[in-house]
Amino acid sequence: MSAAQTEIAALAREFALGEIADSITEDDRYPDAPFDETLYRKAGEVGFLSLLMPEEAGGAGETPSALAEALLTLAETDASAAAVVLCQAFAHRILIRAGKGNLASAEALTATTLYDDPLDLPEGLSASRKGDSYILDGTIDYVTLAPVASFFILPAVLEDEPAIFLLEKGDGVEVGEPVLTLGLRACPVADIELDQARGTLLASGGDALSGYREAVEDLRCGVAAIHAGIVAGCLAEAVAYARDRYQGWKQIIDHGQIRAYLGSIAAAAAVSKELALSAAEHASDHANAFPASVQLTVGEMAVESTINGVQVLGGNGYMEDYGQAKRMRDAKQAQGIFGPKDLLVQDIFLTVAEK
Amino acid sequence: MNAIEISEKDLYSFEESNQALQLFKAIDPTYYREMRSVFERKRSFVREKIAPLALEADRELHRDPANKEPFWEMARLCAREGLFSLTVPRNFGGSGFPFSLGMSLLEEICAVDAGAGNIVGAHYLGWLGLYGSMKLRLFERICREIVTSEQSGKPVIMAAALTEPTSGSDNFEVELMSGAHLQSEARKVPGGYILNGTKCFISNGSISTYHTVMMPLNRKRPVDTFTTFLVPTETPGFSFGRDEHKMGQKGCPASVMIYEDCFIPDEYVLSRGDARATERFMDFMGLTQMGVASISTGVARGAYERAVTFAREQLVRGNPLINQQWAQMILSQMLMNVMSARATYQEACFCDLLNGTGRLVPLRRGGFRIKQFSDRLMASEVAKRWTDSEEHLRKLNEMMGRGGGWKLSLVASYGAWAKTKCSDYAMANASLGVDLMGKAGRRQDRGMEKIFRDAKLLQIYEGTNEHCRQVFFKRYVTRKDPAIKVYGRDVV
Numbered sequence: 001m002s003a004a005q006t007e008i009a010a011l012a013r014e015f016a017l018g019e020i021a022d023s024i025t026e027d028d029r030y031p032d033a034p035f036d037e038t039l040y041r042k043a044g045e046v047g048f049l050s051l052l053m054p055e056e057a058g059g060a061g062e063t064p065s066a067l068a069e070a071l072l073t074l075a076e077t078d079a080s081a082a083a084v085v086l087c088q089a090f091a092h093r094i095l096i097r098a099g100k101g102n103l104a105s106a107e108a109l110t111a112t113t114l115y116d117d118p119l120d121l122p123e124g125l126s127a128s129r130k131g132d133s134y135i136l137d138g139t140i141d142y143v144t145l146a147p148v149a150s151f152f153i154l155p156a157v158l159e160d161e162p163a164i165f166l167l168e169k170g171d172g173v174e175v176g177e178p179v180l181t182l183g184l185r186a187c188p189v190a191d192i193e194l195d196q197a198r199g200t201l202l203a204s205g206g207d208a209l210s211g212y213r214e215a216v217e218d219l220r221c222g223v224a225a226i227h228a229g230i231v232a233g234c235l236a237e238a239v240a241y242a243r244d245r246y247q248g249w250k251q252i253i254d255h256g257q258i259r260a261y262l263g264s265i266a267a268a269a270a271v272s273k274e275l276a277l278s279a280a281e282h283a284s285d286h287a288n289a290f291p292a293s294v295q296l297t298v299g300e301m302a303v304e305s306t307i308n309g310v311q312v313l314g315g316n317g318y319m320e321d322y323g324q325a326k327r328m329r330d331a332k333q334a335q336g337i338f339g340p341k342d343l344l345v346q347d348i349f350l351t352v353a354e355k
Numbered sequence: 356m357n358a359i360e361i362s363e364k365d366l367y368s369f370e371e372s373n374q375a376l377q378l379f380k381a382i383d384p385t386y387y388r389e390m391r392s393v394f395e396r397k398r399s400f401v402r403e404k405i406a407p408l409a410l411e412a413d414r415e416l417h418r419d420p421a422n423k424e425p426f427w428e429m430a431r432l433c434a435r436e437g438l439f440s441l442t443v444p445r446n447f448g449g450s451g452f453p454f455s456l457g458m459s460l461l462e463e464i465c466a467v468d469a470g471a472g473n474i475v476g477a478h479y480l481g482w483l484g485l486y487g488s489m490k491l492r493l494f495e496r497i498c499r500e501i502v503t504s505e506q507s508g509k510p511v512i513m514a515a516a517l518t519e520p521t522s523g524s525d526n527f528e529v530e531l532m533s534g535a536h537l538q539s540e541a542r543k544v545p546g547g548y549i550l551n552g553t554k555c556f557i558s559n560g561s562i563s564t565y566h567t568v569m570m571p572l573n574r575k576r577p578v579d580t581f582t583t584f585l586v587p588t589e590t591p592g593f594s595f596g597r598d599e600h601k602m603g604q605k606g607c608p609a610s611v612m613i614y615e616d617c618f619i620p621d622e623y624v625l626s627r628g629d630a631r632a633t634e635r636f637m638d639f640m641g642l643t644q645m646g647v648a649s650i651s652t653g654v655a656r657g658a659y660e661r662a663v664t665f666a667r668e669q670l671v672r673g674n675p676l677i678n679q680q681w682a683q684m685i686l687s688q689m690l691m692n693v694m695s696a697r698a699t700y701q702e703a704c705f706c707d708l709l710n711g712t713g714r715l716v717p718l719r720r721g722g723f724r725i726k727q728f729s730d731r732l733m734a735s736e737v738a739k740r741w742t743d744s745e746e747h748l749r750k751l752n753e754m755m756g757r758g759g760g761w762k763l764s765l766v767a768s769y770g771a772w773a774k775t776k777c778s779d780y781a782m783a784n785a786s787l788g789v790d791l792m793g794k795a796g797r798r799q800d801r802g803m804e805k806i807f808r809d810a811k812l813l814q815i816y817e818g819t820n821e822h823c824r825q826v827f828f829k830r831y832v833t834r835k836d837p838a839i840k841v842y843g844r845d846v847v
Contacts, residue, residue, distance in 0.1 A: 032419075115797070120672045142795075181798060246534075247531060248531035248842060303786065315816070319599055319600055319601060320601070328602075329808065332807060336797050341790055
């Protein structure tokens with residue numbers, strides 16, 4: 001780990017414990033509790049919302065490896081906060097890939113279609129040119145950070161070609177009621193309706209698709225890092241509980257089947273961390289499908305580990321007062337980032353076959 | 356976004372999907388006919404009445420976990436349909452159906468909403484404790500209250516309380532119970548007992564009118580003194596704590612129950628334990644685990660029904676999802692899981708019919724009518740007078756102690772097997788369904804998200820699956836080789 005990465009991990013740990021830990025349960029009640037704007041103002045000040053932005057645009061100019069360290073550490077405490085950082089990084093990566101890094105904002109949140117398959121972008125929005133600008137109409141569902149964003153990066157159809165636009169919150173952008181999601185609830189999602197909304201064209205045609213897909217590939221390591229962080233948090237809570245709780249004559253940590261769960265979660269925690277950080281180092285090397293393979297594999301490990309993590313705590317694990325229920329929901333939610341995993345498997349095969 | 360409307364052609368067919376029951380039709384046509392008619396009537400009720408409420412109730416309870424109205428709304432619906440008196444003998448005003456019929460019904464309800472199914476299932480869990488006591492005068496009174504209240508605005512619902520904050524699955528097995536960190540205890544006083552302690556995670560707790568509660572008379576010797584009481588919730592000294600903040604199955608409350616010098620008269624003692632009777636009591640848990648198995652099958656089926664309907668409607672990369680081979684394999688896997696789950700819990704039910712409580716419904720032509728006859732006997736004054744006596748409880752204990760030996764043990768092992776496998780199938784289907792639906796699977800208003808949250812509880816309540824595997828091993832494997840030690844110290 002480089003000195004910069006070590007520093008970012010330490011900063012993320014301090015931020016997670018100092019700013020996030022105490023309000024996790026309340027924040028997770030979103031949309032039935034308010035979005036914690038103060039938290040993200042502070043996150044912006046610390047620099048978590050601009051890790052990948054070029055230095056010349058006011059960002060930290062960090063690498064995906066540094067981002068992965070930050071996400072992993074944040075997700076160990078709260079995966080929702082890590083998802084907000086990931087969504088923001090994704091927006092900046094799309095802008096950078098489109099050669100428009102100067103349009104990125106370091107403080108204001110930018111909404112994206114984080115859960116969409118990059119090979120099957122939604123076609124609910126249509127764009128048309130009007131003078132020097134573009135006008136967008138239509139609907140698009142499940143846009144991440146939409147309820148709290150100042151900017152939106154959205155796909156639309158322009159003259160029968162795919163295109164990517166940057167929009168500002170305001171006239172013509174109607175954000176629907178926040179969606180209650182399975183997990184990562186404090187990383188808000190909503191459907192959007194556009195009515196004569198003005199947008200800035202970032203890319204169109206083949207460029208739009210390839211730039212968007214490259215941004216996705218760059219950040220698959222980030223999804224894996226969030227999953228690795230969730231597993232680390234799951235292990236810590238499961239071990240602490242197993243030491244504390246008795247079943248029959250002995251602590252549950254002394255029951256062989258509980259040890260089997262803890263052993264498998266510990267193995268997943270160690271392997272997923274190594275894989276996520278390794279994928280970050282190969283983030284720009286898309287040809288071998290390694291980042292995609294890591295996202296897939298670590299996601300599977302995290303879902304299984306968190307389901308078992310709930311099981312270790314028994315009835316208490318199912319209650320939202322403990323952290324395991326949220327981790328299980330968060331892990332499954334994160335598995336949907338960048339599209340359904342069953343399509344990802346197919347794409348990994350095609351990439352490998354082409355090679 | 357609207358909840359997914361399940362197409363008629365994707366609904367499970369009673370004839371096609373119940374091959375074992377088709378065979379059963381030849382043995383007892385009356386039983387089969389009754390089961391078929393209940394299935395048809397309840398299916399339309401579940402689809403027309405429960406389905407529209409389920410997601411809404413789940414959403415409201417996320418917004419306000421302290422709101423009890425969604426529980427009551429669902430409970431009133433179920434009551435008006437007579438779902439709380441299905442197994443109440445006809446002579447006491449109920450429908451007089453055997454338990455195994457209830458299993459199919461639970462599957463049907465839970466294909467739409469596990470929370471509603473849990474309200475019905477947990478009611479029968481409490482009711483079983485009362486039924487098992489064979490205190491017929493008390494039994495008749497409560498049964499009649501249940502029946503008459505069903506059409507009122509406040510149905511009489513039952514619950515069963517066993518789990519405590521510091522002990523869970525270890526209350527389900529005598530070897531563990533001896534070392535369980537039980538905090539509750541009942542003390543004999545003139546005319547009755549004083550109950551103290553706290554129970555938690557009690558399904559239906561805060562909407563129940565009566566519940567059965569199990570407590571030792573001596574915490575240091577729980578196996579020898581394990582006693583079951585009937586507690587009317589208005590009893591002084593009893594109070595409800597909070598409803599727990601569950602991840603799913605939100606439509607059924609799970610409550611904390613508090614006993615502070617709560618006096619329960621002798622007539623409300625349902626069973627008084629000794630070591631052998633307690634062991635047999637644990638065997639009977641197999642029956643309640645079959646209930647969880649049928650609930651699980653419904654949940655697995657609900658996941659499949661939504662997934663296949665979604666796949667018909669959804670385009671993926673320009674093509675219908677349902678035409679993709681990989682998607683077809685996933686849907687096949689999900690449907691196979693449902694069919695395996697159903698076959699599993701039905702096999703367990705057949706085991707109970709042959710070896711357990713089902714012996715009340717002899718497995719032969721006319722068996723169902725014989726059950727109706729035995730129900731009539733229960734209503735006779737002679738039977739009631741005899742079961743009023745103290746001698747009755749002593750005899751019941753003796754009977755429980757002798758009670759069927761390996762046969763009940765076999766029923767328990769089948770129950771543990773069914774519960775474990777069916778809940779694993781439910782969890783697997785929920786996970787596959789969320790994956791297949793992508794972002795739509797991760798929003799509450801489409802329904803699959805709720806199934807994922809609901810399914811996890813199935814692997815936990817009525818004894819965790821780990822506990823069930825141990826129960827299965829003890830009763831199925833060590834029965835043939837008693838030299839094997841269970842619940843011992845692991846060498847690693």
